[in-house]
Amino acid sequence: xxxxxxxxxxxxxxxxxxxxxxxxxxxxxxxxxxxxxxxxxxxxxxxxxxxxxxxxxxxxxxxxxxxxxxxxxxxxxxxxxxxxxxxxxxxxxxxxxxxxxxxxxxxxxxxxxxxxxxxxxxxxxxxxxxxxxxxxxxxxxxxxxxxxxxxxxxxxxxxxxxxxxxxxxxxxxxxxxxxxxxxxxxxxxxxxxxxxxxxxxxxxxxxxxxxxxxxxxxxxxxxxxxxxxxxxxxxxxxxxxxxxxxxxxxxxxxxxxxxxxxxxxxxxxxxxxxxxxxxxxxxxxxxxxxxxxxxxxxxxxxxxxxxxxxxxxxxxxxxxxxxxxxxxxxxxxxxxxxxxxxxxxxxxxxxxxxxxxxxxxxxxxxxxxxxxxxxxxxxxxxxxxxxxxxxxxxxxxxxxxxxxxxxxxxxxxxxxxxxxxxxxxxxxxxxxxxxxxxxxxxxxxxxxxxxxxxxxxxxxxxxxxxxxxxxxxxxxxxxxxxxxxxxxxxxxxxxxxxxxxxxxxxxxxxxxxxxxxxxxxxxxxxxxxxxxxxxxxx
Amino acid sequence: xxxxxxxxxxxxxxxxxxxxxxxxxxxxxxxxxxxxxxxxxxxxxxxxxxxxxxxxxxxxxxxxxxxxxxxxxxxxxxxxxxxxxxxxxxxxxxxxxxxxxxxxxxxxxxxxxxxxxxxxxxxxxxxxxxxxxxxxxxxxxxxxxxxxxxxxxxxxxxxxxxxxxxxxxxxxxxxxxxxxxxxxxxxxxxxxxxxxxxxxxxxxxxxxxxxxxxxxxxxxxxxxxxxxxxxxxxxxxxxxxxxxxxxxxxxxxxxxxxxxxxxxxxxxxxxxxxxxxxxxxxxxxxxxxxxxxxxxxxxxxxxxxxxxxxxxxxxxxxxxxxxxxxxxxxxxxxxxxxxxxxxxxxxxxxxx
Numbered sequence: 001x002x003x004x005x006x007x008x009x010x011x012x013x014x015x016x017x018x019x020x021x022x023x024x025x026x027x028x029x030x031x032x033x034x035x036x037x038x039x040x041x042x043x044x045x046x047x048x049x050x051x052x053x054x055x056x057x058x059x060x061x062x063x064x065x066x067x068x069x070x071x072x073x074x075x076x077x078x079x080x081x082x083x084x085x086x087x088x089x090x091x092x093x094x095x096x097x098x099x100x101x102x103x104x105x106x107x108x109x110x111x112x113x114x115x116x117x118x119x120x121x122x123x124x125x126x127x128x129x130x131x132x133x134x135x136x137x138x139x140x141x142x143x144x145x146x147x148x149x150x151x152x153x154x155x156x157x158x159x160x161x162x163x164x165x166x167x168x169x170x171x172x173x174x175x176x177x178x179x180x181x182x183x184x185x186x187x188x189x190x191x192x193x194x195x196x197x198x199x200x201x202x203x204x205x206x207x208x209x210x211x212x213x214x215x216x217x218x219x220x221x222x223x224x225x226x227x228x229x230x231x232x233x234x235x236x237x238x239x240x241x242x243x244x245x246x247x248x249x250x251x252x253x254x255x256x257x258x259x260x261x262x263x264x265x266x267x268x269x270x271x272x273x274x275x276x277x278x279x280x281x282x283x284x285x286x287x288x289x290x291x292x293x294x295x296x297x298x299x300x301x302x303x304x305x306x307x308x309x310x311x312x313x314x315x316x317x318x319x320x321x322x323x324x325x326x327x328x329x330x331x332x333x334x335x336x337x338x339x340x341x342x343x344x345x346x347x348x349x350x351x352x353x354x355x356x357x358x359x360x361x362x363x364x365x366x367x368x369x370x371x372x373x374x375x376x377x378x379x380x381x382x383x384x385x386x387x388x389x390x391x392x393x394x395x396x397x398x399x400x401x402x403x404x405x406x407x408x409x410x411x412x413x414x415x416x417x418x419x420x421x422x423x424x425x426x427x428x429x430x431x432x433x434x435x436x437x438x439x440x441x442x443x444x445x446x447x448x449x450x451x452x453x454x455x456x457x458x459x460x461x462x463x464x465x466x467x468x469x470x471x472x473x474x475x476x477x478x479x480x481x482x483x484x485x486x487x488x489x490x491x492x493x494x495x496x497x498x499x500x501x502x503x504x505x506x507x508x509x510x511x512x513x514x515x516x517x518x519x520x521x522x523x524x525x526x527x528x529x530x531x532x533x534x535x536x537x538x
Numbered sequence: 539x540x541x542x543x544x545x546x547x548x549x550x551x552x553x554x555x556x557x558x559x560x561x562x563x564x565x566x567x568x569x570x571x572x573x574x575x576x577x578x579x580x581x582x583x584x585x586x587x588x589x590x591x592x593x594x595x596x597x598x599x600x601x602x603x604x605x606x607x608x609x610x611x612x613x614x615x616x617x618x619x620x621x622x623x624x625x626x627x628x629x630x631x632x633x634x635x636x637x638x639x640x641x642x643x644x645x646x647x648x649x650x651x652x653x654x655x656x657x658x659x660x661x662x663x664x665x666x667x668x669x670x671x672x673x674x675x676x677x678x679x680x681x682x683x684x685x686x687x688x689x690x691x692x693x694x695x696x697x698x699x700x701x702x703x704x705x706x707x708x709x710x711x712x713x714x715x716x717x718x719x720x721x722x723x724x725x726x727x728x729x730x731x732x733x734x735x736x737x738x739x740x741x742x743x744x745x746x747x748x749x750x751x752x753x754x755x756x757x758x759x760x761x762x763x764x765x766x767x768x769x770x771x772x773x774x775x776x777x778x779x780x781x782x783x784x785x786x787x788x789x790x791x792x793x794x795x796x797x798x799x800x801x802x803x804x805x806x807x808x809x810x811x812x813x814x815x816x817x818x819x820x821x822x823x824x825x826x827x828x829x830x831x832x833x834x835x836x837x838x839x840x841x842x843x844x845x846x847x848x849x850x851x852x853x854x855x856x857x858x859x860x861x862x863x864x865x866x867x868x869x870x871x872x873x874x875x876x877x878x879x880x881x882x883x884x885x886x887x888x889x890x
Binding site: 032035036037040098102103104118119120121127129130207208209210212219220223224225226228305308309371374375378379382383385386389401402405406481484485487488489490496500501503506508509 | 574580581582600601602603604605606607610611614615616617618619620634704706708711739740741742743750753754755756769775776778872873876877880881883885886
């Protein structure tokens with residue numbers, strides 16, 4: 001309990017700092033906010049969240065079911081390619097899709113050629129710079145969270161009961177609707193919560209696509225009306241929304257009492273429905289489309305720009321940024337796993353609402369826009385450094401200056417506070433899948449509690465730990481806003497390098513670095529996908 | 539056992555912290571003299587000027603680019619902040635830095651002689667370095683006129699023909715602030731409502747995207763900064779941007795005969811600048827002919843120093859007659875402008 005409390009405090013401190021900023025505000029901004037900003041922004045945000053939820057859930061669950069229960073051309077390849085969009089940062093996806101679907105892009109050019117049109121006014125074309133457009137873009141790169149969690153559950157749990165139902169003569173669609181879907185529901189919701197939190201904290205994509213969400217009003221209140229307090233107040237209100245989301249997730253999980261069956265049965269070949277030629281191709285197509293939209297098109301657009309800038313490949317800045325990205329991502333992945341295990345352990349040994357509330361508080365950082373969380377951390381660290389320095393100067397004449405502020409360690413801290421939710425989500429659901437009688441069994445056989453944890457639980461949790469590590473790694477590689485605020489002089493990660501170019505209106509100049517981000521994220525994603533599916537998906 | 543582990547962990551944490559702070563401080567002790575710059579400007583745009591400074595003075599520069607939260611960072615770092623100098627791309631960031639008490643007054647006869655009074659703080663807390671005009675891009679083919687006023691953008695003849703980036707962007711807020719300063723709130727709000735009803739699409743994208751909108755036929759006129767035209771006209775890496783630039787002509791709109799709204803990029807010295815002398819040298823260098831000319835040629839902005847010409851390309855668009863209203867007046871109305879954008883619903887586009 002004590003270590004878990006310490007973890008929670010460390011992660012929540014930046015948010016508490018923000019809260020303190022919020023309460024120093026006079027509330028003078030609220031008459032304007034309430035009259036002109038928040039009603040519209042709330043409706044827009046809700047609409048966006050709803051659309052993203054529907055789109056990503058449909059895409060994630062449907063594709064997971066297709067590759068799990070059917071046999072069709074390219075099934076094995078597609079089963080790991082469907083995870084690839086996770087490697088594309090939402091702001092780059094927005095930019096690339098914006099370019100691709102723009103008047104000068106290939107699609108509209110083709111429409112004009114076929115229809116014989118000249119100007120954009122001669123024909124109708126769906127507008128990507130809109131709320132539905134933003135939902136489309138965000139879902140296209142975020143659905144893999146749902147796909148991953150759902151697919152793992154289908155693989156681990158659904159099969160035996162599904163087999164029974166099939167043997168008893170239920171048609172596949174009915175098995176899906178009445179057996180697989182209910183079994184996977186907690187996993188679907190867990191994935192969806194991550195998707196929605198990421199949608200909520202996004203600023204890059206919505207700003208580019210002209211969608212005025214609550215996060216957008218946080219920024220305009222802060223930067224354009226000079227009220228960090230007002231911004232912090234909106235952010236705190238958003239956190240309430242997030243707590244509600246998390247509560248829903250917990251509620252869904254509480255009902256989850258399906259534990260993994262005996263391991264020996266798991267290695268049997270899955271009986272998949274083999275579909276006749278045309279139907280099989282339809283399924284192949286249904287799985288290819290999300291990969292195309294979420295991965296191939298963005299990479300293709302970026303590669304087009306990168307091709308004119310291959311000279312940048314000899315720029316040493318690019319490689320030091322790559323090294324920094326990898327270092328920060330590894331450190332963050334490692335730390336979040338440790339912290340998430342501490343939280344999970346506390347929860348396993350202390351049933352009850354206090355432990356639960358404690359661990360839930362630890363993950364809210366994910367829903368805050370990165371810059372806002374960064375500001376909280378910045379204020380807190382700088383205060384600490386300055387007090388320490390003045391105390392030491394007074395007592396020993398040593399002026400330590402800023403020890404943590406503006407260091408790479410601060411960046412890792414921020415990323416850890418942000419992405420603990422992701423690691424926690426994965427490890428919690430891994431833990432839930434283990435039969436609850438493992439611990440008492442091991443204890444009965446004479447193992448100590450720490451032995452049980454180390455020799456029995458940890459190895460069983462390996463897939464969950466790998467998943468957590470890889471997703472946090474990938475998220476950290478993509479992280480921009482907290483990093484840019486907290487970094488030291490001359491310290492670039494790949495994401496900040498892209499942004500330095502993008503912010504002067506020339507994303508093209510950052511294309512090479514952007515592709516490095518994708519590459520650095522793709523390899524672990526592929527490894528993850530293979531590691532998870534390999535021993536079960538023969 | 540637990541204590542031992544905790545002890546061990548604490549030792550590790552301290553070692554890690556020490557290690558990482560050492561990692562983060564290379565360069566601090568390397569050179570005799572360094573200026574630390576916190577910059578709203580992208581490093582690529584100022585590197586050449588900074589290199590010239592180092593070549594001339596032997597003083598090194600270190601840049602931290604930060605476009606959101608720069609003032610918060612300096613303010614939080616307090617007395618121990620390494621920052622010497624702030625570079626900004628917008629007047630209101632400079633005035634806000636002064637208001638937050640994170641800048642200090644600099645008095646230098648050289649600088650005062652180089653920069654006209656309307657482009658620097660009366661108390662010497664900040665100095666303008668370059669001017670950028672907020673102008674109209676108009677379709678070469680579909681817009682006959684060569685002169686416009688900002689007021690005319692609200693007239694019905696432009697219905698469904700105007701494109702712009704978000705009204706909440708600082709460049710637009712600067713323009714709206716200037717209009718409020720000249721016209722007052724009421725008249726400006728009526729004007730903004732008219733502008734909104736003329737929009738061809740919801741405001742989005744950056745200034746270049748508006749030129750692209752004219753190229754594609756989505757709109758006939760757009761509001762944008764001058765230097766983007768230069769950047770597009772000379773973009774050899776993405777030659778299609780030259781087509782966008784070719785589709786437009788630059789019109790310098792006027793506010794009631796006083797001239798075109800300009801914003802500035804500028805510089806300020808931080809309150810606790812640890813390298814004050816070197817920082818002063820840098821600010822003085824930035825107002826020399828060499829640096830001002832480099833700005834003009836590299837990024838197509840207008841030098842603030844009288845007598846240093848804009849680049850030939852920039853001059854080919856016409857003559858900029860800049861509004862001489864002190865920029866502090868413009869910055870004063872930023873918040874009012876931002877609230878007006880929300881009230882009018884400018885960013886919702888004409889449809890709603």
